[in-house]
Amino acid sequence: MYIAIEGIDTAGKSTQIKKLEKHFDNAVITKEPGGTDVGKEIREIVLSAKTKSKKAEFLLFLADRAEHVKEIIKPNLDKTIISDRSAVSGVAYALAQGEIEKKDLLSLNNFATDGIYPSKVFLLFLEKKELEFRLSQKKLDGIELRGVEYLLNIQNCIIEAAKLLNIELITINAAKNIDEITKEILNNIKK
């Protein structure tokens, strides 16, 4: 089973993944971008937000994804894979940029992933006030510096991206208590 935790920056994805890890003996815990050695290098470049071309940024994320699928996802498809972000983020952030047509977003992602996607994705949904608070508590990276409205738009794009990719999306209120969220995810996975 391959599942992903999605949400905009500070939604609580890595917090949940740390919690979920304890409930599975042999789960593969991974992330995008940066789940592989090459991916770590790509992550540094993209998060610095230095690329002038939005297409170049998208392709860097896509390169990370292709490496991730080859090195981490494909060899472990017989195990439980829990990933912090997935192609859903890839399509969502690119939809928000608006420079690449939807059909191209889908075909390029299919190319990078060989059509391998999470079977279900959990969206940790953040309201504006809570997002503002959480961003105020941390040093922002290049993407987070694009602001609250940018990130809220991405959140809507995550919902659209899951539909476009035909992936089941389970939305959870990210402001709920941490343990309550973990329980909700586990109940759904074990259903």
Ligand SMILES: Nc1ncnc2c1ncn2[C@@H]1O[C@H](COP(=O)(O)OP(=O)(O)OP(=O)(O)O)[C@@H](O)[C@H]1O
């Ligand atoms: N359910 C929650 N309630 C309150 N605070 C939370 C909750 N979940 C996470 N947090 C806090 O919000 C902040 C962001 O959490 P976390 O790093 O897990 O988010 P993330 O989605 O992985 O972020 P990013 O995408 O920016 O890496 C942390 O300070 C964390 O302690």
Ligand SMILES: Cc1cn([C@H]2C[C@H](O)[C@@H](COP(=O)(O)O)O2)c(=O)[nH]c1=O
């Ligand atoms: C996979 C993916 C991610 N992004 C953005 C989303 C975040 O702002 C960063 C990743 O940082 P995190 O600490 O791991 O959440 O990258 C993107 O724009 N496109 C993508 O495909």
